[in-house]
Amino acid sequence: MKQHISKLTKIIGWILFLLAIAAFCVQLGFLYVDAKFQATYIDNRLFYIINIFCIFSLVLAVLVLLRLTKRFKIVLTSIVVVFIVVQAVMLIGSNQEIKNITSVSPDWKHVLSIKENTETGNAVYYRSYYGILARPKEKLPYETSGEFKVEWLAKDVAAVTYKTADNTIQQYVGTYGDRGSGRSYYYVGAEIHGKWQGNNIEVISDTKGITVTENGESELFDWDSIHQFGTLAVVLKKNDEAVWTISLNENFEVHSAASEKTVGTISLYKATMGDSQPIILRYKGSN
C-alpha cells in the first residue's frame, strides 16, 4: 500500500515537474511571439498567473520527488513565497497602469479584449488569436475614463459601453462572425429594412434612417449618425453620443437577393452605464 502511494506521488511529482517545464516554455514562446509578431497575452495578467502556476508546480514537484532536509525545505519555500508575492504585486500594479477588460463569449469561442492606458485614457481593442494571444486591432475613438461594461448580444457580438473623458457614453462593438456567406460585405441597416417589434419598442429601418420608438416616443437616426461594426451591428448616435446598438442575432439570415423573406431576429441594446438588457425584436413586415 505504502509502495503504491509512493509510486502514485512520484507520478504526480513528475507530472507537476513537466507542467512547470511546459509553463516555462509557454512563457519563452510568448516572449518570442511578442517580439516577432507584436502579439501579447489577451489579458496582461495571464503572464503573472502562468509564472505563479509554473513556480508552484515546480516546488510541489521538488518537494514530492526529492527527500530534502528540513532546512532546505524552509529555504525553498521562502524563496517561492517571495517569488509569488512579487509576481502578485506586479500583477496588481500592471493592471492599474494598463487596465485589462476581458470578456469570454457565452460559447467560449471568442474573447473580447480591451486594454486601457489609465494615465492617458487611450484604449485599444485587441483581437484574439489561438485563445490566449491577441494583437491590437484599433484604438477606441474617444479618450476613455476607465468605466467599461461588456454585454454579449450574441455568441459573436460583444457590445462595449464606456464613458469617455468628457462624460459622454459611447459604444464599441466587437464582432467575430457573419450572417451571410462570410465572403462579402453587407450593410446591417439595409439588411434590417422594414419594421421590427419587441417589448414596447418598435424599430423601423427605411431610406431616411432608423427610427426607434420607445414607449410612444420616436427618435429618427439618419444614416450619417449610424456607425456599423463588422457586419453584425450598428451603433445609433445622437450629438456624438451612442444611444442604441442594434445587432443581428444568430438566427438572422442575410440573403444576397433583396426579394427573399427576412428571417431571424435582431437585438436592441441601450447605451447606458446602468442596467440594461438587450431587447429581442421580431420582424413585422416592410413598411
Added chain:
Amino acid sequence: MKKFILSAAGAILIGLIIVTVIYHQNVNEVTYPQLGQLNKGQDNQNSQNNLEQPRSEQLQPINRNDTITYTLQNNELNITFNKGKDWIKVPVEKDLLFEGEYNGSEQELIENSYVLTEERAAFLYSKGPSWDQKGILVTYSLDQGKTWVTTVVTKPFPAMRFRKIDFLNDQFGYIILSGDRTMSQEYSIVYLTHDGGKTWKATKQPPTTRLIASGGFVDETTGFLSYGTINPEEPNVYVTQDGGETWAHAVFHIPKKYDQIFVQAEVPVKEKSHLAVVVNQGPNGDYAGGEVKGKFISEDNGKTWEFSKEVQPNETAYQ
C-alpha cells in the same frame, strides 16, 4: 537524479525572473495596431467599411526610423517630433496639400513641398474658392506645432506643378513654383523670404518656359533653376547671383564623351572654395546602367561649369 531535478528547477526559477524583467519593461505600454496588419478569420471590419464611415485609426509614422516625421492617416496631416509618441495635427486640409497638377496616390506628401525639422515645420499648398482665385499659401510653426502661422505667398496662381520650399537659415528661405503648363511649356518663378517666412517676395522670372526639373539656392544671393524634364539633351540651368534680380544661362563644358549623356542638372551645393553639381542622365539615360552621374565644378559661382568626374550610384557626390 536529484541533481538533475534541482538544477532544472534552479534554471527555471532564474529563467522566470529574467523573463519577468524583460516582460515588465514592455508591459506598461499599450501597443497600437500597425498599418497593414493582416486580420485573419471572420473579421469584416476593414476598408470597405471606411467608404461609408471613415473610422479613426491609430497614427503610424510614415517613416518609422525618423524621429521627426508625419502621417496622412485619417485624411489629415499629423506630425510628430518623437517617433510617433505624440502627434500634432497640422491645421491644413489634406486635399489642399495635393492641389494643382499632381497624380500620385496621396499616401505621402509631395517631395520638397514641406520642411519638417526640429526648428521649423512648414507646408506649401494651394487654396482658393475657384481655379482662377487660388493662392499659394505656407502654413508654418516655429515651436513644434504649438502655434501656427499662415501666410499668402502669391495670389492668384495658376494650377501649380513643380513646388519646392526650403530654408537655408532661420531667416532666409525660398519657394520655387511652376504652373499653367500647356504641353511642355510652363511658367516658373521663385519667391524669397528674409524674415523666416512671414513675407514672400517674387523674383524676376527666368527667361524660359521649359518645364522645370529642380532648383535651389546655395546662399542668399546665389540660386539655380534646372530645366528639362521630358527629353533633355544637355543641362539647361539658369543662375542668379543677385537674389533673383537677374537670371543668366549657365554654361556647361561637357566632354565630347559625355555629350547627350549627362543632361539634367540637380541642385548645386557649396564645396570648399567652389560650387559643385551632379548632372544625371535624365529619365531615359542608359549610359553604364543609367544611374551614373557626372560631377561638375564651378569656380565662378555657378556661371560656368567644368567636368570633374563620374559619380557611381552608390558613392557620395559631394565632400
